[in-house]
Amino acid sequence: MSTSSHAPAAHGHDAHGHGEHPKFLAHHFYTPEQQLTSAKLGMWLFLAQEILFFGGVFMAYIALRFFYPGTFLAAHEHLNKLAGAANTIILLTSSLTMALAVRAAQVGNKKSLINNLIWTILFACAFMVIKYFEYSAKFEHGYLPGKYYHGHGIEGAPHVFFGLYFTMTGLHGLHVLIGIGVLAWVLIRASKDEFGPQFYAPVENVGLYWHLVDLIWIFLFPLLYLVR
Amino acid sequence: MLAKLQAFYEKYGPDYVKEVLAGEHDPYGNHISALPVYYAIYGALLILTVLTVAVSYADLGPLSLPVAMLVAIIKASLVVGYFMHLKYDTPFNVLVFFGSLVFLAIFFVFVMVDLNSRGTLVAEQENFSIHRAQDPAEVKPAFVTPKNSDHGGGAHGDKKDGH
Numbered sequence: 001m002s003t004s005s006h007a008p009a010a011h012g013h014d015a016h017g018h019g020e021h022p023k024f025l026a027h028h029f030y031t032p033e034q035q036l037t038s039a040k041l042g043m044w045l046f047l048a049q050e051i052l053f054f055g056g057v058f059m060a061y062i063a064l065r066f067f068y069p070g071t072f073l074a075a076h077e078h079l080n081k082l083a084g085a086a087n088t089i090i091l092l093t094s095s096l097t098m099a100l101a102v103r104a105a106q107v108g109n110k111k112s113l114i115n116n117l118i119w120t121i122l123f124a125c126a127f128m129v130i131k132y133f134e135y136s137a138k139f140e141h142g143y144l145p146g147k148y149y150h151g152h153g154i155e156g157a158p159h160v161f162f163g164l165y166f167t168m169t170g171l172h173g174l175h176v177l178i179g180i181g182v183l184a185w186v187l188i189r190a191s192k193d194e195f196g197p198q199f200y201a202p203v204e205n206v207g208l209y210w211h212l213v214d215l216i217w218i219f220l221f222p223l224l225y226l227v228r
Numbered sequence: 229m230l231a232k233l234q235a236f237y238e239k240y241g242p243d244y245v246k247e248v249l250a251g252e253h254d255p256y257g258n259h260i261s262a263l264p265v266y267y268a269i270y271g272a273l274l275i276l277t278v279l280t281v282a283v284s285y286a287d288l289g290p291l292s293l294p295v296a297m298l299v300a301i302i303k304a305s306l307v308v309g310y311f312m313h314l315k316y317d318t319p320f321n322v323l324v325f326f327g328s329l330v331f332l333a334i335f336f337v338f339v340m341v342d343l344n345s346r347g348t349l350v351a352e353q354e355n356f357s358i359h360r361a362q363d364p365a366e367v368k369p370a371f372v373t374p375k376n377s378d379h380g381g382g383a384h385g386d387k388k389d390g391h
Binding site: 032033036037040041044045047048049051052055056059062063066081085088089092093095096098099100102103106107197198207208211212214215218219221222223226227228 | 254255256257258260261263266267269270273274277280281283284288292293296297299300303304307308310311312313317318320321324325327328329331332335336339340343
């Protein structure tokens with residue numbers, strides 16, 4: 001009977017002998033509350049790791065800016081401040097719709113949950129579209145990292161600055177793409193009516209991840225686009 | 229007019245703000261934030277974004293970076309506290325989050341101390357080697373700043389004046 005734990009709880013025969021077991025509650029948890037707090041703790045530990053991971057890149061920024069203050073000042077003029085500001089506002093708005101989606105799941109409003117998830121995905125796509133145009137412009141001018149740099153008109157060591165620019169925004173953009181993926185997964189599960197006030201941990205955790213992506217951009221934007 | 233103002237104050241005054249900020253709990257014990265809180269935080273984030281851009285155009289000299297970072301930290305706190313719900317979360321998750329910041333700070337501080345002081349160490353090392361080798365031409369610096377660094381000497385720019 002070792003495989004019986006995979007059988008749906010609805011069949012009335014409960015091998016654990018502790019009463020009814022909701023469908024969403026995994027068998028290694030006692031209560032939905034325990035399951036939610038465990039899931040969130042796991043997510044926060046992952047986010048702590050993400051903060052340290054991005055910390056390494058931010059340290060690289062500090063060190064390189066320390067070595068090349070003039071280059072940073074000159075090269076950042078070639079970034080599109082308007083695109084950067086637009087992307088900041090887009091990400092902040094997507095954070096709001098994400099927070100509203102989590103709240104909708106908490107109060108059991110399926111329609112609002114789905115709408116807000118769709119808005120969040122759309123804003124994430126808009127972010128990537130703007131990023132695409134920004135990257136194309138850099139490619140066109142030859143503002144590429146390291147040995148691939150063949151641009152003109154920037155004093156100092158612009159290949160170093162653009163190496164850092166592509167590393168930082170590229171890693172962040174990768175997180176946005178992964179975010180679109182997990183948001184779509186949550187949207188599909190939401191449309192199957194899987195979430196409600198009793199069970200919304202996946203929505204909440206994807207939300208936490210999405211807010212972290214926003215958080216990183218809050219620091220990237222002034223550091224890369226608004227050097228003074 | 230005064231009566232209207234008073235009525236407005238009684239309806240939307242500190243008590244109302246307190247109540248909205250407190251939010252409510254569903255039957256399962258989960259905290260739910262009130263909608264106005266999310267909208268207010270969003271508004272504050274937009275205003276702070278405009279402020280960040282404005283500060284970059286204002287000529288604040290050496291203050292511009294600290295001011296920009298302060299604004300970013302305020303924005304981050306709003307996102308973490310209200311959007312990520314950490315203000316109402318279990319203290320253990322708060323510990324995990326601030327724990328990561330503590331280790332980040334340790335990392336930053338030690339690397340910055342190294343960047344600031346390795347120039348002095350290299351200079352000392354060179355002096356020591358010169359006395360031993362009696363031939364400065366043989367001395368190889370232990371650490372070389374990137375060739376086209378903006379301020380030539382990099383971390384140990386003052387070394388040349390010392391000799």
